Amino acid sequence: MASIKVKNDGPASPRKRAANGAGAASMKAKPAAGEADKPPAKPKARTTGKGRPLTRIQREKQDIILEAALDVFSVYGFRGSTIDQIAEVAGMSKPNLLYYFPRKEDIHRRLISELLVTWLEPLRDIDADGDPIPEIRSYIRRKIEMARDFPRESRLFANEMLQGAPHIIDMIEVDLKNLVDEKAKVLEGWMDTGKIARTDPYHLIFSIWATTQHYADFDVQVRAVLGRDRGGEGRFEDAARYLEQLFMTGVLMPKKRA
Amino acid sequence: MASIKVKNDGPASPRKRAANGAGAASMKAKPAAGEADKPPAKPKARTTGKGRPLTRIQREKQDIILEAALDVFSVYGFRGSTIDQIAEVAGMSKPNLLYYFPRKEDIHRRLISELLVTWLEPLRDIDADGDPIPEIRSYIRRKIEMARDFPRESRLFANEMLQGAPHIIDMIEVDLKNLVDEKAKVLEGWMDTGKIARTDPYHLIFSIWATTQHYADFDVQVRAVLGRDRGGEGRFEDAARYLEQLFMTGVLMPKKRA
DNA sequence: AAGAATTTTGACCAGTTGGAAAAATGTTAG
DNA sequence: CTAACATTTTTCCAACTGGTCAAAATTCTT
Numbered sequence: 162m163a164s165i166k167v168k169n170d171g172p173a174s175p176r177k178r179a180a181n182g183a184g185a186a187s188m189k190a191k192p193a194a195g196e197a198d199k200p201p202a203k204p205k206a207r208t209t210g211k212g213r214p215l216t217r218i219q220r221e222k223q224d225i226i227l228e229a230a231l232d233v234f235s236v237y238g239f240r241g242s243t244i245d246q247i248a249e250v251a252g253m254s255k256p257n258l259l260y261y262f263p264r265k266e267d268i269h270r271r272l273i274s275e276l277l278v279t280w281l282e283p284l285r286d287i288d289a290d291g292d293p294i295p296e297i298r299s300y301i302r303r304k305i306e307m308a309r310d311f312p313r314e315s316r317l318f319a320n321e322m323l324q325g326a327p328h329i330i331d332m333i334e335v336d337l338k339n340l341v342d343e344k345a346k347v348l349e350g351w352m353d354t355g356k357i358a359r360t361d362p363y364h365l366i367f368s369i370w371a372t373t374q375h376y377a378d379f380d381v382q383v384r385a386v387l388g389r390d391r392g393g394e395g396r397f398e399d400a401a402r403y404l405e406q407l408f409m410t411g412v413l414m415p416k417k418r419a
Numbered sequence: 420m421a422s423i424k425v426k427n428d429g430p431a432s433p434r435k436r437a438a439n440g441a442g443a444a445s446m447k448a449k450p451a452a453g454e455a456d457k458p459p460a461k462p463k464a465r466t467t468g469k470g471r472p473l474t475r476i477q478r479e480k481q482d483i484i485l486e487a488a489l490d491v492f493s494v495y496g497f498r499g500s501t502i503d504q505i506a507e508v509a510g511m512s513k514p515n516l517l518y519y520f521p522r523k524e525d526i527h528r529r530l531i532s533e534l535l536v537t538w539l540e541p542l543r544d545i546d547a548d549g550d551p552i553p554e555i556r557s558y559i560r561r562k563i564e565m566a567r568d569f570p571r572e573s574r575l576f577a578n579e580m581l582q583g584a585p586h587i588i589d590m591i592e593v594d595l596k597n598l599v600d601e602k603a604k605v606l607e608g609w610m611d612t613g614k615i616a617r618t619d620p621y622h623l624i625f626s627i628w629a630t631t632q633h634y635a636d637f638d639v640q641v642r643a644v645l646g647r648d649r650g651g652e653g654r655f656e657d658a659a660r661y662l663e664q665l666f667m668t669g670v671l672m673p674k675k676r677a
Numbered sequence: 678a679a680g681a682a683t684t685t686t687g688a689c690c691a692g693t694t695g696g697a698a699a700a701a702t703g704t705t706a707g
Numbered sequence: 708c709t710a711a712c713a714t715t716t717t718t719c720c721a722a723c724t725g726g727t728c729a730a731a732a733t734t735c736t737t
Contacts, residue, residue: 218713236582241499244695257715259696294671316581319636323574323581324494326639334643341644360670363645364661368670371633372626378577379629381584385592386599387621403622411669412618412626413552476734480684502725514727515685523725 223261226251227275230268235316238324239269273321273328276314281340283307284366289347293356297369301404304373309397315377341366372407376400481519484509488526493574496582497527531579531586534572539598541565542624547605551614555627559662562631567655573635599624630665634658 229251233242244265248258262268283303287296308315326333341363348362376383376397384392391399406412487509491500502523506516520526541561545554566573584591599621606620634641634655642650649657664670 222714238496238499238578238581241496243693245693254716255694256696256698256717260714263696265695297671319577319581320496322637322640323496323577326643330639330643333640337640338644338646355673357671358664358669358673360664361657361661363649364658365665365670367633367637367641367644367658368630368661368665371629371637375625375629379580379625381588382580382591382595383625385584385588386596386625388596391621399619400622400625403619403626406616406618407623407626407665407669409669409671411616411665411667412623413555413615413667415613415616476684501723503723512686513725514687517726518684521726 219261226253226258226261226268227272231272231313231317234269234272235313235320238320239265239328270328272317274332276317277329277332277336280307280314280318281337284340284344287344287347289350293351297357297408298405301369301373301408302401304369305376305397305401305404308373308375308377312377312380315374319374319378369408372404373400477519484511484516484519484526485530489530489571489575492527492530493571493578496578497523497586528586530575532590534575535587535590535594538565538572538576539595542598542602545602545605547608551609555615555666556663559627559631559666560659562627563634563655563659563662566631566633566635570635570638573632577632577636627666630662631658 226247230242230247232250233247236242237246242265244255244258247268248255251258262271283300286303287300321327321329344366345362348357348365351357352359352362383396386392387396403412410416484505488500488505490508491505494500495504500523502513502516505526506513509516520529541558544561545558579585579587602624603620606615606623609615610617610620641654644650645654661670668674
């Protein structure tokens with residue numbers, strides 16, 4: 162128990178799925194693994210950021226790396242993760258990995274910026290012209306599904322936040338703020354028409370983020386507390402049901418009518 | 420922006436209050452800084468864990484270190500933090516720090532175990548014989564206050580969770596689970612008597628944790644989104660007010676009666 | 678003030694880390 | 708087949724890491 166050997170310190174070392182060929186790093190739809198490997202075209206690496214089209218092979222390798230990096234970064238954060246670790250999970254040598262991403266920061270930046278886009282999609286999708294309550298309910302549902310299906314992305318984000326969002330603070334302050342401002346206005350509009358209860362739209366959004374992401378970020382705790390019987394896959398369903406009630410009617414005041 | 424010099428990487432480097440004499444490391448009531456320095460008694464260090472009484476000077480130094488370590492660990496996590504960093508924040512040399520805590524892990528362990536005790540106090544304090552709704556409301560209020568007053572402790576905890584709670588998994592699985600089980604039963608009892616709405620007690624507790632700790636763990640985000648006008652100290656008051664409404668009546672269904 | 682105990686420091690170490698260079702090994706177009 | 712390019716591996720390095728140790732400085736006791 163007291164045998165931290167500097168390398169591979171925590172019990173939760175990410176070494177699960179190692180470099181599964183076409184592992185998708187981001188949350189985009191998986192490529193439906195069935196296409197045969199077409200002979201790779203001219204790559205021309207070392208100029209990744211320049212203008213070259215980027216061959217399929219390169220893209221695949223990068224995906225493997227990003228996938229591995231997500232495993233590692235999402236657990237240990239940027240500073241707590243090492244290139245060696247990522248390389249090992251990705252199943253390649255460190256210099257080979259550095260051939261695709263010249264510096265550690267590059268991998269992280271890619272991960273983070275790709276994340277931010279997809280992470281906010283559900284919020285962006287809230288339709289001002291839709292039916293208020295169904296819109297919000299489906300938003301909550303989608304966020305819970307993301308916590309279930311993309312916990313690593315959630316943790317990567319959480320790690321970044323805990324550190325003060327050093328790499329994305331400007332995006333947070335501009336893009337995210339603008340988006341939330343916009344949606345807050347939508348919510349206020351709905352409140353004005355009496356379609357939903359009047360409340361603080363910002364804190365409403367915060368509480369949806371908090372409650373849903375909790376199931377990804379604090380997964381260990383959730384499972385431990387729920388125990389063997391209730392900690393299985395069904396926990397997300399239970400959570401969704403509970404959150405429905407929480408946001409719809411609250412969970413403290415007993416029902417007025419029997 | 421791309422000038423990570425390996426040392427001091429993130430913008431949010433903790434270097435705020437450096438070793439303020441009697442900085443209290445844990446959340447216990449501050450010693451009401453007024454007592455004159457009584458002449459320190461015989462310390463006898465290097466045997467910290469043994470049986471010696473531990474002089475006041477030693478306790479003060481350890482507090483300074485723990486305070487600094489909390490600054491650092493809460494941001495970068497265990498692996499992402501370095502002894503040098505902590506020593507610098509604590510305003511002492513690394514060997515000097517190691518004189519008080521022979522290994523990095525020792526500091527972290529102390530921090531974590533002290534944390535766990537106080538962190539759960541509010542939950543522990545929920546009184547089965549109290550008035551249900553006030554009990555829960557004051558629980559929520561206390562948790563929000565903790566997020567405001569002890570954000571570093573919250574982040575330290577969050578960091579640990581994100582990594583799979585490697586250092587406290589057994590405490591989580593036993594002590595925490597037992598406590599939550601107990602309080603869940605209390606809640607269920609209240610539901611049985613119709614004092615509060617019937618709902619899932621475990622997820623109710625999760626949602627309180629999530630919503631309150633969010634204001635500490637995702638503080639950067641919260642402040643950025645709220646902007647200059649609303650992101651000030653008042654945000655915790657607003658949050659408390661909002662959460663009150665959320666848990667009491669929900670925030671979606673418009674009020675039945677005008 | 679002297680001796681004893683404690684605290685602090687400076688030098689040092691072995692292992693790790695991010696990364697560079699270049700040689701070695703594919704791969705492919707002609 | 709071979710030149711030209713892409714990829715991978717080997718070797719290497721300087722800075723950083725957690726930690727040791729003995730000497731020096733300080734503090735305490737008497």
